[in-house]
Amino acid sequence: MSGASQTALFWAVAATMVVIRYVVFASDGAPPTIDAGNWLAFGDSLLGGDVRDSSISYPPVVPAGVSAAVGIFGLTGGVSLFASLSAIAPGCGVFHALGRLEFGRSRLFPALALLGVGSVGEAASWGGFPQLIAMGLLPIVVVLVSEFVEAPGRATSLMAGSVVMLMLATSHFVAPVAVVAGVVLVGVKVVAMRSAAPLVAVLRWLPLLILPSIWLVGTYIDLIDAVFVDPNPFSDLDNLSTSNFFDRLEGIYVDAPILWRVLVPLTVVSPFISWSSGRSSLVGIVRAMFVALAFVVIITREGRYLYLIPTLSMLSVALWLAEAQRRGVRVDRGGFRQTALVGVASLAIVAQMFAGIRQLDNQRYFYTAMSPGLVLAIDAARSNTTPDEIVAIPSVRGAPVGWWVEALAERKVVYGSPLRWLNFSDEVRRATVANEIFMPDFPTDERDELLDAAGVAVVILPRAWEWLELDEVLAWAEAKDHAMVLINGDALVLRVR
DSSP states (O other): OOHHHHHHHHHHHHHHHHHHHHHHHTTTSSOOOSTHHHHHHHHHHHTTOOSSOTTOOOOSHHHHHHHHHHHHHOHHHHHHHHHHHHHTHHHHHHHHHHHHTTOOHHHHHHHHHHHTOHHHHHHHHHTOHHHHHHHHHHHHHHHHHHHHHHSOSHHHHHHHHHHHHHHHTTOTTTHHHHHHHHHHHHHHHHHHHTSSHHHHHHHHHHHHHHGGGGGGHHHHHHHHIIIIISOOGGGGGGBOOTTTHHHHHHHHTTTSHHHHHHHHHHHHHGGGSOOOSSOHHHHHHHHHHHHHHHHHHHHHOBGGGGGGHHHHHHHHHHHHHHHHHHHHHHHOTTOHHHHHHHHHHHHHHHHHHHHHHHHHHHHHHHHOOOOHHHHHHHHHHHHTSOTTOEEEEOOBTTBOTHHHHHHHHOSEEEEOOOGGGOOSHHHHHHHHHHHHHTOTTOSSHHHHHHHHHTTEEEEEEETTOTTOOHHHHHHHHHHHTOEEEEEOSSEEEEEOO
């Protein structure tokens, strides 16, 4: 298969996956995901909105992109399209990175398989668009940094620096893996040459690599303050441990466990094999990424880093396929082994894609906090408040739907949420207040006093809130003379002051 045919096949499959995922995400008449409301609220901040505290900031690419998509295609269509496009980013990144390393057919199968991985669909379903896009950028960044380390200069530093800047402008989460991988590549070069000369050359051109990212310094000061200087202690509740590591790992590939129970061990042993295929660049990149990912997981104990394993696995698979093809051609001149290898890989890809697609509908349902009636309720809250009034809303199945209220109503919001999902102290403070208000015994006189103390003007009560007792709420509203602004099949909206 020619290079052009490979490219055409890859993009045809990628476009098909976008269409399939879009249909699933847009099927309910309400915007999917939890986090997309957060990205829309950040987008409003980028445009000068003052709903959020100024200390709450985030890299701008995804907030700007989601806001633009919603502006063009509408709320449900825009979020669904952005989710579907984000989901193909890891596969596109592997395809481009392996192409830059001059892999032929060996790059096609790993990239196609990554398009259909269930963990990618899951991340898209919760709204992890920054992580997905950064996953796609990661192998490209590490390849370019490897080129920079091998030949430091103006061209290589600016090329690597531009893509590093794009990653930093997309997600702070994946960037540490790229940084540690770069350090590993430099260290290996110094050890291999038994000289500090490579380090000196890298340091000479490093400022030019960093220069494109200077404009993001302010954003990262806020993020470093929130995540490291003044971290949310409740985030430790979601950390990896020796007791839950393998269960969390199994959760990454529940769609095709048999396949990944083979691929993950191959990934683990790949950095320690002395490869004879001549693919030294990819071998070094796989080793650097393996060390970087292991280091970051051990230091942070953050479970979401496990979602990078499929990307690393597909890069390792490219090594195994290249080696198998080389040995097959050499041993069997008739090419039967190579044909068998292509057939097995093709079946694995098709099986993986069907398994991932089969999981997507469940993933979309599990992570979707919004419904058509709740969107109407948020609109009613906006219409019945002034810009300086406060709205309160509980969490829905543990999801901070207050992000959606901030985005769509453009009002300050006191919203319920498990505190472990939040990074910024202002978010934690408001969620703590909301969690105290929306206790299981809501509504009571004590909860009413808390609403008044928080300055809440309007309350949105989703029907999906697990502690909602409709008769008690209606009786409370009548007794307290709280006006019923809206009631429908998905939510109630009450004016409480």
